[in-house]
Amino acid sequence: MAAGLAGGSGNGAAVLHALNYIWNAGLSVKELCNIGVKLGADVPFCIMGQAKGNPQLGRAIREDALASTCAYAEGIGEQLTPVTPLCCDVLLSKPALGISTAEVYRGIDAELGLEKPEYQGGITMLQYHVDTKELINGLNSKNYDKVVKNMANILELFSTKRYPIIMYTKNKIDQEGSAAKVLMSGSGPTVFAIYFEKSEIEKDYKLLCEMNKETYITKTLA
Structure with missing residues (x-):
C-alpha cells in the first residue's frame, strides 16, 4: 500500500x-x-x-x-x-516510505501551474511529452526502441523533488547502465526498471537490495 x-x-x-x-x-x-x-x-x-x-x-x-x-x-x-503487452523482466525497488496519491496529485497541479513549467529544477517538461500512438505501435510491432523512447511518468516532477530518495534510487540504477528504462511507478515511491536481457538484472538487484530492503525481481504478464 x-x-x-x-x-x-x-x-x-x-x-x-x-x-x-x-x-x-x-x-x-x-x-x-x-x-x-x-x-x-x-x-x-x-x-x-x-x-x-x-x-x-x-x-x-x-x-x-x-x-x-x-x-x-x-x-x-x-x-x-x-493493447499488446510488453514482455520483459522488471526490477522493483521501494524506498522505506509511503506516499499519499492525493498529496502527489495536489502537488503536480501546483508544479504544472508555475510560471515557467518548461523547466522544473533540472527536469524539462519535454521529457514527459510522449507520443502515445507511437508507444502503442511499438508494443504491437515489438519495436522496443519505440516503447522505451515513449515511456514517461509526469508525476515524477513532484514526487522526486518532495522525496529525493526516489531520484537517488533512479540514479543508482541508471548509473549501472543495464536497464532499458528506469521510472517511478505511479505516484511513487517505488522505482521500476525494465530489462530485455535476464542476465543483466541480477547485478542491479543485489546493488539495490543494499539500499532498499523492499527490492524484487519480477516480470510482466503477457
Whole structure:
C-alpha cells in the first residue's frame, strides 16, 4: 500500500473477481469494471489484468475480449482498450516510505501551474511529452526502441523533488547502465526498471537490495 503499485486497487479488483467466482455470478470483465470504477479509477485496469493473468478465475474470464495485462487508458483511466503487452523482466525497488496519491496529485497541479513549467529544477517538461500512438505501435510491432523512447511518468516532477530518495534510487540504477528504462511507478515511491536481457538484472538487484530492503525481481504478464 502507498507504494505506487496500485496495491489498494489490485486488492479491490481481486475481491470483485473472488465474489464473481464464489457466487458463480457469471459477470463479464466489462460488468466487473463498471462496478470497480465506483471503488477507484485504477480498479478496472486491475480487473482486466487479473482476468488475463489468473488462470484460477476460469476460461470464460481469461478469454473475455477485455482480459488484458496492458491497455490504453482514456477518461479518468477507466476507459480501457486492450493493447499488446510488453514482455520483459522488471526490477522493483521501494524506498522505506509511503506516499499519499492525493498529496502527489495536489502537488503536480501546483508544479504544472508555475510560471515557467518548461523547466522544473533540472527536469524539462519535454521529457514527459510522449507520443502515445507511437508507444502503442511499438508494443504491437515489438519495436522496443519505440516503447522505451515513449515511456514517461509526469508525476515524477513532484514526487522526486518532495522525496529525493526516489531520484537517488533512479540514479543508482541508471548509473549501472543495464536497464532499458528506469521510472517511478505511479505516484511513487517505488522505482521500476525494465530489462530485455535476464542476465543483466541480477547485478542491479543485489546493488539495490543494499539500499532498499523492499527490492524484487519480477516480470510482466503477457
